[in-house]
Structure formats: C-alpha cells, structure tokens
Amino acid sequence: MTNAEKAKVYQEVLEHIRLFIEEHRLSPGDRLPSERDLSEELNASRSSIREALRAIELLGLIETKHGEGTFLKNYRPYHTVSLLSTFILNETRTKNELFEVKMLLEQNAAKLAMEHIDQTSITRLKEIVTEQHSRNNRHFHFFKTLFRLCDNDLLLKIWQLIEEFSRTVDIAEYHKEAYLELIEGIQDKDNQKIQYIIGQLYHL
Amino acid sequence: MTNAEKAKVYQEVLEHIRLFIEEHRLSPGDRLPSERDLSEELNASRSSIREALRAIELLGLIETKHGEGTFLKNYRPYHTVSLLSTFILNETRTKNELFEVKMLLEQNAAKLAMEHIDQTSITRLKEIVTEQHSRNNRHFHFFKTLFRLCDNDLLLKIWQLIEEFSRTVDIAEYHKEAYLELIEGIQDKDNQKIQYIIGQLYHL
DNA sequence: GTTCAAGAATGGTCTGACCACTGGATATTC
C-alpha cells in the first residue's frame, strides 16, 4: 500500500453534513439533525460527530444551542479567525499573498463599481470617508460599500474573507485623501487612475 | 444574569494552546504536548482536548501524525479559504456572479503574469494551447499555468475553487485563437489588450 | 384559560476502554 490516504472519521462526517445541507437545501437558521441522530445514521460515535461539529462551529458555519440543537448559520466573516492572529500568519510569503489578493479584489471592485455608479452612491462614499465614527474603520466601510455597488455577492464574500485574514496581520488604514481621489477616479470613470491609487495604497 | 457567555471547554483549550505556542515560541514543525498530557494539564477530558485539536486541524494550523504526535503546521490561508468555499459557494448564487468573478480573477492573473513572464513560459503556454490532449481542458490548463506564474498560491486556490464550481454549471472552452492572442498580449505587455480579450471570452 | 411540574430531547463533558501506528530499546542472529 503506497498511500491509502485513509480519511479520519470526523472528516467523513464533515462531508456527510455538507451533503446533507445540500440535499435538504438547508438555509441559515435551519436545524441539523441531533448529534445522537447523526451518530446513528452515520454509524459513528458521538465523539466523532462532535469533533466534526466543533470544527465547523469554529469556522463559523454552524451554531449550537444547548438544549435546542445545532443550526446552520449565516456565514459571516469576522467571527472566528481572530484565532489565527497569534497562531501564525507571520510568514512574509503568506502576508504578501494576502495583501496582493486583497489589493486585486479591491481594484476589481472599484472598476466594476465605476460602471454602476450614480450620484447618490458618490455622496454616500464621500460621507463614509469624512465621517468621524468610521475613523478606525474607514477602509473597511468604504470598500464594503463599493463592493455592494458591484452587485456581486460572491465577490463581496471573497473580499470579506480575505479582509478578515489580513486583519490578523495588520490593519490597513490610509489617508483620507486617497479615498477622495479614488472617488474622483470612479466618478470620472478613469480606470487607470483607480488602479494606480489602489496600487499605491499597497505600495506595489 | 444577563449574558454570562460561558465558554465551552474546547474554546478554553484553544486559548491555552494558543498561549502555549506563544510562550514556548513554537515554530512550524514543532511538536505540541500529547493529547493525554494536555488533558491532565488543563484539567479537561481528552474528548474536549480533541474537539479543540480537530477544530484547528481543520483550519490547517496543526497536523497530526498517528503514533507520533501533533505538530504545528506552516499555515496558509488558502487552506481555510478552500474549506469555507465549499459551503459559501453552495449558498444561492447566480451563474452570472460566478462567471464574473472567474473572469476578473483571470484578468488579474494575466496582468500579474505579464509582469513575471519569460520566454520559457511563453513557449510553454503556446504548447498548451496547441496540444491535442488538452483539447477538452485547454482553458483550465492554460490559466492554471498562468496563475502559477503569478506566484500567489492564495490567488490560484481561489480561482481553482471557482473554476471547479463553475464546471458544475457550464464548461467553458473557447477558440484556440483567443488564447494565442492573449499570449501575444502578455508578451507585448499590452494590458488593455489582455483585459479586452478575456472580457470577450465572457461576452461582457 | 393560566400556571406549574414532570419528562423528553438535546448539547456539554467526562471516563475508561481498545485499536493502530511509530520509534526506540532490546534481544537475536550472523
């Protein structure tokens, strides 16, 4: 036997759960079978079931309520992965990959948003940049709004995921002026300028 | 009692492990205490210890070797991204979103690759386009090679996941000529042309 | 109808057992 790659029980359980969700078309808020039921159905011990459930709970995909059950959760980045911060992410290679992807996604968003932009959105963006309370979160709010304009939920989710990871390394906040210039670029539909400004943020 | 927020044992274990790693300055490859030792030291059952370990194993932070022990792993975000994606991608998602993101990623890759390209890679790309056996898989092979040139595993992983998922919807294969033109664009470092060609593939 | 107590279902945790794999110590053979 060269490399049988025998999967652990909890990994198989994970796959079963994934399929279960798919087959039954479960939506966030819906209840999963109880640990005991899963145990019986999958022919695995309750401990193994729990190992699997705990793992995806940590990922933020499910939620357990004592005495009630296990529920599918509306996945939101920014719940769990702060764990990673002290764990690692110190490797420069990892950091660079993260920031590069983040920058690319933001460039993509800006370009797409440029095509959908209207005066109301421009105003909203300007507000976000100048609002006081978003001082420590300007970048996040600004781009979240921008991504929303793109009308592509998948793109938004990917970005949020990457953004979350990035935070465990470094919180990126830049000068107000850059964002205002960016808005100008979007308003003028000047793609070159947009790409350049975002590139500059990341000093690449 | 308003909101006691009693943490589960496995979450406390997680925190202990995190601290342990920090205090002992563990690096990837180093070994963690055995499950039984942790159990005794933290005054928790082995099951609880395992729930915690399985969770961060799934995250990709550690690696367990049967009979040997548990080891700290060199963490790469794409591991987690790929995990989450199997769930995220299954959430309601339109074909358009999927293909738009795919296109954007491919545009990103082409642009990045443009900056790293050399003669050998050009030749390799041309081969892929003209090879017979990759006829039904040209797009995938071509872009996979292109993404590799970008030297960003995270970006590659994201694209691969989306590409795979796209296949369940529709298989995209285009005319040989488009790829050859794309190679030309990359060779000439003509970004506008690159973006245009890829955009055309997706008729946007 | 309202209230309250009992009970069923469910997650949370622990104990202890046994198996399978690994690596080093020890014994055996040459």
Place this chain on the structure above:
DNA sequence: GAATATCCAGTGGTCAGACCATTCTTGAAC
C-alpha cells in the same frame, strides 16, 4: 561488531456509556 528481528511504551483514532444542564413540550391542577 553489525545487521536484523522483536518487543514495548507512547501517541493518535475511535468507541460506548454515563451523567449533567438547558430547553421545550406536555399535561395535570387550579
């Protein structure tokens, strides 16, 4: 002495069963 085979302690993998804490339902008592 060197190579090999064997054994064994340590470790992860899995399981069965127990008990507790919480929640919700059910039905009896009022």
